[in-house]
Amino acid sequence: MTRWTDMTGAARGAEYASRFAELEAKGTDVHGEAQLCASLVPAGAWVLDAGCGTGRVAQWLHRNGYECVGVDLDEEMLAEARRAAPEIRWIQADLAALDLAGLGLAGAVDLVVCAGNVIPLVAAGTEATVVTSLAGALRPGGLLVAGFGLDAAHLPLDEATVTLADYDAWCADAGLSLRQRFATWDGDPYDGGGYAVSVHRR
Numbered sequence: 001m002t003r004w005t006d007m008t009g010a011a012r013g014a015e016y017a018s019r020f021a022e023l024e025a026k027g028t029d030v031h032g033e034a035q036l037c038a039s040l041v042p043a044g045a046w047v048l049d050a051g052c053g054t055g056r057v058a059q060w061l062h063r064n065g066y067e068c069v070g071v072d073l074d075e076e077m078l079a080e081a082r083r084a085a086p087e088i089r090w091i092q093a094d095l096a097a098l099d100l101a102g103l104g105l106a107g108a109v110d111l112v113v114c115a116g117n118v119i120p121l122v123a124a125g126t127e128a129t130v131v132t133s134l135a136g137a138l139r140p141g142g143l144l145v146a147g148f149g150l151d152a153a154h155l156p157l158d159e160a161t162v163t164l165a166d167y168d169a170w171c172a173d174a175g176l177s178l179r180q181r182f183a184t185w186d187g188d189p190y191d192g193g194g195y196a197v198s199v200h201r202r
Contacts, residue, residue: 032186033057033113033115033147033185034057034064034113035185036185037057037061037111037145038064039187041066043064043066044066045111046066046109046110047061047066047068047069047109047110047112047113048069048070048109048111048137049068049069050113050114051072051095051116051122052081052090053072053074053077054077054081055078055080055084055085055088057115058085059081059084059085068088068089069105070089070091071092071093072092073093073095075092078092091103095118095126095130095133096123096126096129096133097133098134100133100137105137106136107136107137111138111142111143111144112137112144113146114134114147115185117147117149117155118148119131119146119148119162119167120149120155120161120162121156127161127162127167127170128173128174131144131170131171131176132170132174135171135174135176135202136174138176138202140202141201143179143201143202144171144176144198144201145199145200146197146198147195147196148162148195148196149194149195150163150164150193150195150196151194153194154195164181164196164198167198171198175202176200176201178198178199179200179201180198180199181196181199182196182199183195183197185197
């Protein structure tokens, strides 16, 4: 069981989608993750939204000229994504057990994005496997972009489950090297705080 499933108890896709819709209606920019991705790869690039939830990131990128596919384990979250953007390919799968070849994703993707604390919320003990799987989707030169909390203040958990040292080591083992690290999805410089957005290159 992933930490996300354990934390939520039951899927809540409609509630999650509604919360972001309300924020956007009030004028809040809720597309920082997608906009950062767009600054890293040009329109037309293939993007895998890993742990896509209701598909907010993939939908923005698709509207702006990117080819997207979304993967998530939570079927109710995916139902919201399919309702909002049926033209995008949405896949229900565990990130730790992706059949990359069977899905046509092995070595085919320009950028993988993990927004919304995906890495800390996978099943305990599968983090390295997830990173290796996501790295396997990347073409040579492709980017893995992941943002997550490093302390309880930046996580929906009582304590952090992943350190940057751990994450960098998993990336290195998967053939990825650190390119950039930010403190926010807006691209603010990382200064050792409790949240980091890391960009690794294959």
